[in-house]
Amino acid sequence: xxxxVQSGAEVKKPGSSVKVSCKASGDTFSSHAIxxxxxAPGQGLEWMGRIIPMFGGAxxxxxxxxxxxxxxxxxxxTAYMELSGLTSEDTAVYYCAGGGGPGYDFWSGRFDYWGxxxxxxxxx
Amino acid sequence: QSVLTQPPSVSGAPGQRxxxxxxGSSSNIGSNYDVHWYQHLAGTAPRLLIYGENTRPSxxxxxxxxxxxxxxxxxxxxxxxxxxxxxxFCQTYDRSLNGLVFGGGTKLxxx
Numbered sequence: 465x466x467x468x469v470q471s472g473a474e475v476k477k478p479g480s481s482v483k484v485s486c487k488a489s490g491d492t493f494s495s496h497a498i499x500x501x502x503x504a505p506g507q508g509l510e511w512m513g514r515i516i517p518m519f520g521g522a523x524x525x526x527x528x529x530x531x532x533x534x535x536x537x538x539x540x541x542t543a544y545m546e547l548s549g550l551t552s553e554d555t556a557v558y559y560c561a562g563g564g565g566p567g568y569d570f571w572s573g574r575f576d577y578w579g580x581x582x583x584x585x586x587x588x
Numbered sequence: 589q590s591v592l593t594q595p596p597s598v599s600g601a602p603g604q605r606x607x608x609x610x611x612g613s614s615s616n617i618g619s620n621y622d623v624h625w626y627q628h629l630a631g632t633a634p635r636l637l638i639y640g641e642n643t644r645p646s647x648x649x650x651x652x653x654x655x656x657x658x659x660x661x662x663x664x665x666x667x668x669x670x671x672x673x674x675x676x677f678c679q680t681y682d683r684s685l686n687g688l689v690f691g692g693g694t695k696l697x698x699x
Contacts, residue, residue, distance in 0.1 A: 572622035
């Protein structure tokens with residue numbers, strides 16, 4: 465089973481950027497979809513985008529386009545999510561989540577395994 | 589406001605059966621995209637419970653089951669246990685938004 469280990473908690477000022485990393489174990493990193501999902505206090509889960517490392521070229525929902533950048537390094541099996549223009553509404557736990565393998569449906573894109581989460585706090 | 593509608597809360601006593609609904613539209617569930625369900629317990633990462641309508645990943649008890657009909661999906665938990673208390677989310681693809689979407693989530697309280 466693939467495991468995802470994320471970087472530690474961050475405290476950021478409004479208007480700044482944050483970059484969270486997600487390192488994968490196992491040999492399926494390149495061919496699986498790596499997604500980023502966040503959960504703000506009192507809110508639900510929110511999908512921020514995904515990348516399939518062997519193909520590159522991340523996909524983002526309209527809401528985050530221009531503010532989120534997802535990248536992946538196949539050499540180190542690490543994915544990254546950078547969010548710019550931070551406001552207090554970006555205070556949340558950020559998760560990376562992967563999916564793939566036999567029977568995986570790219571369109572509906574299920575999240576088979578998750579990182580432990582990274583708390584990002586935006587405060588002046 | 590999510591394009592997938594879930595009731596904010598459900599509750600049940602230990603041993604009972606509870607049902608979670610997820611109502612979509614012709615641009616998501618109604619277009620026959622797979623629906624997946626996740627459990628999110630306090631202080632932990634979300635966990636995949638059901639995928640492709642009614643398939644359980646290894647390690648998920650058979651107390652959890654799913655179904656889909658037209659533009660809606662449901663998750664059922666039978667034999668409710670105290671450790672099931674938490675939030676439950678449905679997820680699929682929406683072709684109008686051209687991306688993955690979650691329902692707003694339903695909080696389960698075990699009485």
